[in-house]
Structure formats: C-alpha cells, structure tokens
Amino acid sequence: MVTVKNFNGYRNADYVKQVRELTRRYPGIRARPIGQSVLGEPLLALVLGAGPEAIHMNAAVHANEWITAPLLLRFVERLAEAREAGEACGLDAVTLWTVPMVNPDGADLAQDGIPPGCARAEELAAWNGGSGDFRRWKANIRGVDLNDQFPAGWELERERRGASGPAPQDYGGPHPLSEPEAAALVRLTREMRFSRVLSLHTQGKEIYWNYREREPREAEAFAGRLAAAGGYRAVKLTGSDAGYKDWFIDEFRRPGFTVEVGEGVNPLPLEDFEEMYKELEPILAEFIRG
Ligand SMILES: [Zn+2]
Known part of the structure; x- marks a missing residue:
C-alpha cells in the first residue's frame, strides 16, 4: 500500500521507487515519461483504464505541497486494486492520466535543502533570502512558481504578484512555459485533449472551479458534487491567473479544478x-464518474 508512514518525508526517489513497485504489481498501471525536470528527472505519468474519454489529475506542482504526490499515488493504487478485484470503479468509460510528481526537483529541495555539490547553491540561497531552510519553498529549482507559468492571464498574474525574479514563490518566470515541468503538462494536455482535469494542492479543504467566466456551465454544479463528496467547500475564485486549471479552462472551455x-x-x-x-478519495472517485 502506498504510504508515507515509513518515510521521513516523500522525495522523488520514493515516488520513482513506488511507481516501479506499482507497475510491477498491477499490469493495469502503465508508466509513461512525459518530459524531464530542470535537473533531468523523468516526469512520469501513470495511466489507467482504456475508456474513450481521456481525463487528467496532477499533484505536487508546488514543492512544499509534496504530500499530494503520495496521496494521488495511493488513489492510483486503490483504483488498480479495485479493477483487479472486478469492482466497478469507472475506468471502463475513461482513460485516466495522472502525473503525481510534477515538481520533483522542488519537492526534494523543500525537504532536504540545497544538495551537496549543487551548481546553483549560491543562487538558491540568495533566492531564499539567505536561509538554508527551504520548507516554505513552492517554486521549481529555478525559483519559478509553476502554477504562475501557464498562458492564461500570465502578464496580469505577474503584475499582481510583483515578483521580478526567482523566489520561493510567486515568480512566473521570464515568459509563459519557460519551465520544462509546466511545458510538459501543456504538451500532454494538448495531445490527449482531456475532457476534464484536476490539480491537487494543499491546503484549505476548498475546490476552485472557475476562470474569468470561461468555464462551462456545468462546472459549478460539478464542483458542488466534488465538494460534497469530501466535505470540502466549492469556491468561486477571482483575482487568480496563469494556473494550470486556469489555462485548461481558458483553452478548452471544459471543467478544470484545483483541489486544496x-x-x-x-x-x-x-x-x-x-x-x-480518506476525504480525498471520494472526491477523486466523483471526478472520475464525471
Ligand atoms: Zn499550491
């Protein structure tokens, strides 16, 4: 069972190891590389089901929200288990593409600080205000906030955030999709043309579902059902741009959600x-049902 109990945190190495174990144990889970991080770590997607409708979930976009990676991986495992046992889990109608560890370099940095011998040690320390404590770090290893990277109101978000260079959070990069992790998500999304997407963050027990009136009419009620399933609140958000779900809604005009x-x-x-x-599983199950 995917768990974090025996781990002192959850590094990318833990993720890669568990992916290997899961794909070996369950033939129904396929691992697909969708790109590489700044430091050259493979960005691994896990794919389940063979239904005609492609849908997507991702996690650990923000470095210090790395706990969402094992949460999503646990869900993947539970689905594979259910499918093997012949239980109905909605996977006949959909193909589920998950990317549980979008920001592997950042997740490791947020837990271990600057790795010994790191070529960008001086820059990283400066971007972190001289502190060696990276627990609050959200960005990727180049100090770019991946959830401010997407081409939907990117300039507006830059003005709002007011971050002019690499930082622990809120810097959207020199231009949209400058970072390989964000570019890989966009490439995958355009290729698969997902009919709905969901991105896991922490924290707040809230679900965001709108973007500048671009969302489809059913999005609000759908968010209400997701929220009810987990005892969360569906929230209509204003004053936010350039996130993954913002871009997805804007480009495809289909349901996109951020779950905190x-x-x-x-x-x-x-x-x-x-x-x-326990709270998240029914939300994700409801998302698969559509
Ligand atoms: Zn976040």
Whole structure:
C-alpha cells in the first residue's frame, strides 16, 4: 500500500521507487515519461483504464505541497486494486492520466535543502533570502512558481504578484512555459485533449472551479458534487491567473479544478496523510464518474 508512514518525508526517489513497485504489481498501471525536470528527472505519468474519454489529475506542482504526490499515488493504487478485484470503479468509460510528481526537483529541495555539490547553491540561497531552510519553498529549482507559468492571464498574474525574479514563490518566470515541468503538462494536455482535469494542492479543504467566466456551465454544479463528496467547500475564485486549471479552462472551455487538500500550514505533516486521503478519495472517485 502506498504510504508515507515509513518515510521521513516523500522525495522523488520514493515516488520513482513506488511507481516501479506499482507497475510491477498491477499490469493495469502503465508508466509513461512525459518530459524531464530542470535537473533531468523523468516526469512520469501513470495511466489507467482504456475508456474513450481521456481525463487528467496532477499533484505536487508546488514543492512544499509534496504530500499530494503520495496521496494521488495511493488513489492510483486503490483504483488498480479495485479493477483487479472486478469492482466497478469507472475506468471502463475513461482513460485516466495522472502525473503525481510534477515538481520533483522542488519537492526534494523543500525537504532536504540545497544538495551537496549543487551548481546553483549560491543562487538558491540568495533566492531564499539567505536561509538554508527551504520548507516554505513552492517554486521549481529555478525559483519559478509553476502554477504562475501557464498562458492564461500570465502578464496580469505577474503584475499582481510583483515578483521580478526567482523566489520561493510567486515568480512566473521570464515568459509563459519557460519551465520544462509546466511545458510538459501543456504538451500532454494538448495531445490527449482531456475532457476534464484536476490539480491537487494543499491546503484549505476548498475546490476552485472557475476562470474569468470561461468555464462551462456545468462546472459549478460539478464542483458542488466534488465538494460534497469530501466535505470540502466549492469556491468561486477571482483575482487568480496563469494556473494550470486556469489555462485548461481558458483553452478548452471544459471543467478544470484545483483541489486544496487538508488543513494547516504547509508543508502539512505526514501524520495527516491517512485522514487527508480518506476525504480525498471520494472526491477523486466523483471526478472520475464525471
Ligand atoms: Zn499550491
């Protein structure tokens, strides 16, 4: 069972190891590389089901929200288990593309700080205000906030955030999709033409579902159903641009959601994992049902 219990955190190496174990154990889970991180780590998608409708979930876009990676991986495992046991899990109608670890370099940085011998050690320390404590770091390893990278109101978000260079959060990069992790998500999304997407963040127990009136009419009610499934709140958000779900809604005019899992101060403690998963599973199951 995918868990974080025996881990002191959850690094990309833990993710890669568990992906290997899951694909070996369940023939129904296929691993597909969709690109590479700045440091050359493979960005691995896990694919389940063979239905005609392609849908997507991603997690760990923000470095210090890395707990969302094992949460999504646990869900992938539960689906594979259910499918093997012949239980109905909605995978006959859809093909589910998950990318549980979008920001592997950042997730490791947020937990271990600057790796020994790192070529960008000096820059990273400066971007972090001289501190060696990276627990609040959200960006990728180049100090770009991946959820401010997408081409939907990118300039507006840049003005709002006011970050002029690499930083722990809020810097959208020199131009949209300058970072390989964000570019890989866009490439995958355009290729597969997902009919709906969902992105996992922490925290707040909220679900965001709109973008500048570009969302389809059914999005609000859909968000209400997702929220009800997990005891979360559906929230109509204003004053936000350039996120993955913003871009997806803008480009495809289909349902896109950001789910803020759990409650507390990021990074959420591993002790919360099981409780977070319990609330999240019915939300993700409802998303698959559509
Ligand atoms: Zn986030």
